[in-house]
Amino acid sequence: RKEVEQDPGPFNVPEGATVAFNCTYSNSASQSFFWYRQDCRKEPKLLMSVYSSGNEDGRFTAQLNRASQYISLLIRDSKLSDSATYLCVVYSWGKLQFGAGTQVVVTP
């Protein structure tokens, strides 16, 4: 079983729509959680940290459910520039563990 599992997609989203996806992780002792974004296999860039209380950053909302060991990301009012691969990332003792990514394609 993979340590971090994500639906690979692609999620095809009309511009302006809302899209949500999540991931699950296997290590209950994981310490912190993130969503990264990767464009065309360039370097991953931190999108946001994820907290149990839920947190927002503009059009992006992230949520962590420790009991069920899943993390979600919701994107509102999708823009063409949101097209990317979104990486669910879990931090444990010095190393980041990445999911394989969820591809999002925003169409005009």
Place this chain on the structure above:
Amino acid sequence: NAGVMQNPRHLVRRRGQEARLRCSPMKGHSHVYWYRQLPEEGLKFMVYLQKENIIDESGMPKERFSAEFPKEGPSILRIQQVVRGDSAAYFCASSPEQGVERIDTQYFGPGTRLTVL
């Protein structure tokens, strides 16, 4: 403040040759991490280093791969006798000392794309 720097950006080697990948962390960062991304796969942790010390190398293949982060100069990921399966993107990341920023925040370099012919 320059970000994490990696060179070369692209590296082509023939089977059996050696590959050396370099990473200079962000200014003030003393923790360096190497990750590998195989085609169509996610990033996989390889090794975590601090100056002159290997902290965690649990993701490193047992043979042919080594990493160092000397007191002076960049971190080096060295792959000896490369094989076609080593073709991948190799990303380096760095993080600051705990207390300066969150230690779990890692900043990534642009990667080195290794192609083995």
